[in-house]
Amino acid sequence: MKYDDYLVHYGVLGMKWGVRKSRKKSSGSGSAEAIRSRVKKLQKSRKAKVVKKKREKAASKKSREANKPARKMTDAELSKAIKRLEMEQRYKTLKKSQMSVGKKLVFDILRDSGKQVGTQVATYAMGKAVNKAVGANVVNVGTTTKKKKVKVTS
Known part of the structure; x- marks a missing residue:
């Protein structure tokens, strides 16, 4: 058998089986x-x-x-702005009252704990400032009170 008798073709590199390239219409760059x-x-x-x-x-x-500043507004513009602000404020209060019980509980806990932490930080800072101003350890800052152990005898 001679190699001249048949044609061998192994495909195009990178081509997938059964996928054809899309043929675009030849519209030149200058076509109408x-x-x-x-x-x-x-x-x-x-x-x-x-x-x-x-x-x-x-x-x-x-x-x-x-x-625009209030003094430069007309009466109609001013009343329109006031009405809008009042409506927004009413909307906020209505939204706040519709808060779920769980969300309200978490909100209250975070608010209260924030107040406590703020108070503690302010007390610490004031105690440090007083001690520094006086030059002596007048206020016990940063010390914790220890509970006494009580022995129970039976």
Whole structure:
């Protein structure tokens, strides 16, 4: 048998079995279709930029109006701002009252323990300051009270 009698092909490196490469339509860079698609993309992006600028301008105008001092507001603007603030405050109080029992318990525990830690830190700092100012160990700072052991006899 001679090697000239048949053709041997082992495939393309990196190709998967049964997968074909997608064939793109040959639209050259200068074709009318390609140019039209590029023009549409540019028009869309320009429109998006214009809309974005308009939105930003409106938002900045609203923020300027919202941050206007009370003496420069009209009566209608002032009453509108007051009404909004009152509504927000009422909403917060309603939300607070709807807190679950467990969440309320945890909140109370954390608040109370925070107060205790704050008090302890303030007491320690004041004791150190007093001792430093006097120059002597007047206040016992950082010492813990030890419980006396009681012997029980039966």
